[in-house]
Amino acid sequence: MTTPLRTLEGVRIAAFTQFLLGPAAVQHLADLGADVVKVEAPAGAWERHWAGAETFRNGVSTFFMLANRNQRSLVLDLKSELGHEAALRLIAKSDVVVANFRPGAMERLGLGYEAARKVRPDIIYATASGYGSDSPFRDLPGQDLLIQGLSGVAWLTGRAGQDPVVAGAAVIDQHGGALLAMGILAALFHRERTGEGQRLEVAMVQAAFDLMIEPVVYAANGAKLERPSEEIADTFHSAPYGVYRTADGHAVISMTPVKTLVEALGEPPLTGLDDPSIAFSRRDEIRSALGPLVARHSTADLIERLRAHHIWCAPVQTIDQALADPAVRHLDPFLEMEHPRAGKVKALRHPVRYGAGEPELRRLPPEVGEQSREILGELGFSDEDVARIASA
Structure with a gap:
């Protein structure tokens, strides 16, 4: 009791x-x-x-x-x-x-x-x-x-x-x-x-x-925050951080090297875009290149693949789907x-x-x-x- x-x-x-x-x-x-x-x-x-x-x-x-x-x-x-x-x-x-x-x-x-x-x-x-x-x-x-x-x-x-x-x-x-x-x-x-x-x-x-402690403090200390044109999740993270369309829905992918993500997807290297030093400055371009690769997979398959490679990711769910999720239940x-x-x-x-x-x-x-x-x-x-x- x-x-x-x-x-x-x-x-x-x-x-x-x-x-x-x-x-x-x-x-x-x-x-x-x-x-x-x-x-x-x-x-x-x-x-x-x-x-x-x-x-x-x-x-x-x-x-x-x-x-x-x-x-x-x-x-x-x-x-x-x-x-x-x-x-x-x-x-x-x-x-x-x-x-x-x-x-x-x-x-x-x-x-x-x-x-x-x-x-x-x-x-x-x-x-x-x-x-x-x-x-x-x-x-x-x-x-x-x-x-x-x-x-x-x-x-x-x-x-x-x-x-x-x-x-x-x-x-x-x-x-x-x-x-x-x-x-x-x-x-x-x-x-x-x-x-x-x-x-x-x-x-x-x-x-x-x-x-908004992160972006507010970054801006107060001189960062020039710009809204991304692609589905990067915010103004201050590097690619591939963001929301991605899958074959049957959407998923979010957090901080991980682009090279590791591409390998997990079973795709050839994104030559010229997998250098960690450009992951922020060219994030929209990187996101555009990654989008079609991710979209080939169903949400369930994508999550399984990425988690097997210890990549931080999750499905994007409706409230009803979230309430039925075992982690929530x-x-x-x-x-x-x-x-x-x-x-x-x-x-x-x-x-x-x-x-x-x-x-x-x-x-x-x-x-x-x-x-x-x-x-x-x-x-x-x-x-x-x-x-x-x-x-x-």
Whole structure:
């Protein structure tokens, strides 16, 4: 029997979160045992009303379901007197505040860092936004697609002479959420050592640069990055690194000498193109020469041949194919939730494996305000005030 892992049991987090970055961050911590209280408007969080590819299960958003488990929902009208008081009481009894509204929004509600410090001097106040709270661009929307464009992610992914290509997933939101969770854990450890709380923040632009650490640092140190015209995977690797068409699909081939690859394919040498010293400067030309040789093989045959020669390679798969892949199935990446309205819903497990135990599903993603009365009671509100707050 697996031992439940509750490393953060006893840590309370007041989550003023929306969309993906904020909920993803606190879900990492909720999975580890933290008591996350998700504060929602009476109409419910934005992510309850939208789902990618319109994937609703009996009216329940899978977008909400994928990043809000192990949390409790508290509905508050933060602009009302009682709602504001309840939020401050929650903060006073919390270890961490997490918010990913635009900078200034929490301050306008009277719930910013200084207000939080007055009721909880050692509070850890964690925020995320597009550009950072002190940026002259702080009021611009910070959304994954916009940051992919501004930061260079989309340009890096494109080909010379073609339009930029954005990543097929909200990679900056998800990476930003992981960075925010990491920062919160570091701040908790700092407070345990020193007794000091602090404010911390993640700017999505900086999260994007962290994702692109190689090309960004190369460019900052003088590299002139140019998008390849062939299917080289990026702006800075040498041939044959890239995506190749096969007889029945595609495969990716990583760092390997051109001579070794040609030998594995059973082809005669590419005279003049197998010199390692030209593998970067003439990478498009080399890629053009290799393409027809690779395309003679089925994907399965190609992968078998190349792996026999210890060449790094993999098939290019659809999501459905990836989910059926034995390497993925071995990891057992999904957990199944039995939701009272949505029925059986699959979600990804906590992404880290721990030797001391396994994060557990303690709570289903909550209904709007499902635990409001319970939480307000914990905060010391009378039954009368609880009823007034609930009816707001």
